[in-house]
Amino acid sequence: MYQVNAKAVFGPEDNFQTTRIERRELQNDDVLIEIKYAGICHSDIHTVRGEWGEVAYPLVPGHEIAGIVSAVGSSVKKYQVGDRVGVGCMVDSCGECQHCKEGEEQYCEGPHGHTGTYAAIDKYGHYTQGGYASHIVVTEAFVVRIPESIPLEKAAPLLCAGITTYSPLNHWHAAGKNVAVVGLGGLGHMAVKIASAMEANVTVLSQTLSKKEDGLNFGAHAYYATSDSETFSQLKNSFDLIINTVSAVLDYDSYLNLLKLDGTLVNVGAPADTASLHISRLISARRSFAGSAIGSIKETQEMLDFCGEHQIMPEIELISADKIDEAYERVLRSDVRYRFVIDTKTI
Structure with a gap:
């Protein structure tokens, strides 16, 4: 297991704390990503505060992830060390239902639906933890490539927003x-x-x-x-x-x-x-x-390529990890134009 730095909450009313979390050892089809930037989505706030149902704590949110490939499993073909990549709202799905077979993984009809990037149980029985962290391990099929024309900090919010x-x-x-x-x-x-x-x-x-x-x-x-x-x-x-x-x-x-x-x-x-x-x-x-719920992995890649071609990027405010709690309060006051992005080197 990898031990990595992260920002987590330990209860629905708690502030964020720096902690260490475990990431699984690389499986054959896994990609280890060094996270450079993580966007803050309103969904993070709803989940952290238990507004969409009970969650297990400690919880590391974040499903707008942009970073660099650090290592790959033995059967990974699509990515190599140094590639610019992203991870969005899901990190796996059953792969067997009709929706998954048709390339609409976001509507997975498996026993638990698609596997969320955080606050979900993955196929290994682990509780998923998100992008407010230094690294993440994700199966190759749920990683997307970020065009060179989009700076990584600007790419992060594209993975959800x-x-x-x-x-x-x-x-x-x-x-x-x-x-x-x-x-x-x-x-x-x-x-x-x-x-x-x-x-x-x-x-x-x-x-x-x-x-x-x-x-x-x-x-x-x-x-x-x-x-x-x-x-x-x-x-x-x-x-x-x-x-x-x-x-x-x-x-x-x-x-x-x-x-x-x-x-x-x-x-x-x-x-x-x-x-x-x-x-x-x-x-x-x-x-x-x-x-409409997010988009498939194929469509997410199409979106990134479209945004790269047309130079479409979010308006962001880059923050250090010690400002997450303040950022949450500002989101709730609609005091952001238009997306907070965490510089994860500050975790």
């Missing part, structure tokens, strides 16, 4: 369509950049106009405040696709009314509370209310 927004934009064929993005945070700003590069006509729907200049600079054609009731009457029947990145329950009926005939509202934010809507809003214009 990038693929989470790219996947629905790709699946619902955003190119050339009228697309609205709800929320301009870590996910939302990536949705705007990616949709714009896909040549969609992009509108941001945010609670206020405080980030309007940013949204337009990221590629949006228009920007509206949802706190203004006139927005919903003015934009009725306007959009082919709405990507909702907000993790709070919304008045979904109002947003569904913004869709054209055959339009789709896709949720990538995951509110903890139960939501409601009137089915008549769907029936009246053959609209769809959908969800």
Whole structure:
């Protein structure tokens, strides 16, 4: 086993502490990665604080991982020492169900679904620990290559925020369509950049106009405040696709009314509370209310290559590991533009 440095919490209300965790010895198909940067996702906060169910402590979160290959197992063919690589929200899946065979591992129907990068039990019976650490061991099939044109610190958030927004934009064929993005945070700003590069006509729907200049600079054609009731009457029947990145329950009926005939509202934010809507809003214009979870490994690589080609990168604030607790509080206050990234050499 490898002993590596990490930042962990030992309870749902605890601050982060420096600790040592174990990584498994390399199996034949494993890759040892020296983590250089790890992004902070809102999902990390939900999980750490037990808001999505019970977790085992100590817990090392982090599923936006960018680093350098340090060693490879004997049967690894795709990577070699020194390669620039990333790891996202999953590190394995059953590989046998229909979804896995079709290359949609994120929807794995195995006994436990796909194996999360942290807070999950892997096939060896180990509790997975994430990217707020110096190193990680991952099976080759769940490692992706980072293009040379993307700095590693900028690549890290793409492994969650990038693929989470790219996947629905790709699946619902955003190119050339009228697309609205709800929320301009870590996910939302990536949705705007990616949709714009896909040549969609992009509108941001945010609670206020405080980030309007940013949204337009990221590629949006228009920007509206949802706190203004006139927005919903003015934009009725306007959009082919709405990507909702907000993790709070919304008045979904109002947003569904913004869709054209055959339009789709896709949720990538995951509110903890139960939501409601009137089915008549769907029936009246053959609209769809959908969800989307991250993306497959194949699609994640496609996303990275797309971002490398179009020079799409997140806006980040690089922090040292002793600032994680402060960063969490700032995320909860929406006081970040637009993604915190931990420099893991400071752990």
